Amino acid sequence: MGTVTIGVSIAVPEPHGSLLQERRAGFGDAAAHGIPTHVTLLPPTEVEAAALPSVEAHLSAVAAAGRPFRMRLSGTGTFRPLSPVVYVRVAEGAEACTRLQQQVRDASGPLARELHFPYHPHVTVAHGIEDAAMDRAFAELADYEALWSCTGFALYEQGPDGVWRKLRDYAFGGGPVVPTQASAPLEQGTLPAH
Template identity: 50%
Template sequence: MTERPLEPGVGVEPRVRVEGAPAVGAARAADLAGPADAADLADIGVAIGIPEPYRTELQDWRERLGDPNVALIIPHVTLLGPTTVSLADLPAIERHLAHTARPNDPFTIRLRGSGTFRPLSPVIFVALVAGEARCATLAAAVRSGPLERPLNFPYHPHVTVAHDIAEDGLDRAYEALADYQAEFDVRGFGLYERGGDLRWRQIRFFPFDQQGDESEPNGDGGRRADIGSRE
């Protein structure tokens, strides 16, 4: 998640405010230039993956627009931006996330139209018009306990479609996605880790409405699966 959606950000345009988080305690904002540089540290993030067919649609848009992050990140709604933690703290973090997910019921996210964080951040996104309050509640719960982090800006859930491209490309993205619409149900969220190749992969999925810790590991011992592989 080297892109801004899964990180602290800055920016405004009408109706847009962005999540921000300075380093604090054991959970601190990750260095966006590269992965954690110590063997006992990990860069993690928490997000809601976008399901098919919308995942591929939005990913195709990023590729057509020349977004340099297209190979590193799958479309998502951020709950916790890139955060550096100790590997020793991961079991406690996973218990915290399972506890956070468990009492929630599924809800619907509806995407409609484009927004931007320019001029302060070169980002074009698809806006949430339903499900925003539930995302905000989840994000606040995730950012508690072992993942407690303050915000410099109010949390603003969104799905990035273009970042770090030329201004004319950002203009095209803003216009092209002005009429974009999608609607899907959210049944849980994922914990992601950034690898040495800078690609983010889901390491565990935390479903809603579970009576025990029934969240599912993904991939190699729960440590390697592509981001967005579960919704």
């Protein structure tokens, strides 16, 4: 069966997700339309395709133990010069994201792995593009705000075309699986007027 590349993330719900994806594309990030707007819980990880059922069972258990929490995005940050990334900051919900990613990568589970960098929840809005475009992303989204209730996370697989596709949603508390996009925003994301 071979291997597959998977990731686990919290989708940024609508209208925020599409808005930030379009802004990312507008800054010149060619990967924007292949990567749904998200907060990473498990970065791209190669697993045996045959292990997917145990991965799904593990993620179901993590979700069943979880509870909804508030997520608030506010302003921008960057990992430059260490990594060519500009992001929107997770101003509220970062601790819950940190706990979740630890549970997803638990040493006793099928997704145990070390990270290349310390975990820092964020929403990437520019990656690996020209410095001037990175500066523009940092400045233009500096006043961005979004707030919603996070009710779960999702498992994604990266296709041979580089596009990430959702395999399954996981709702907190073992409730019914609801598409992440159905999470109603508590207020609209805003952009500064130019």
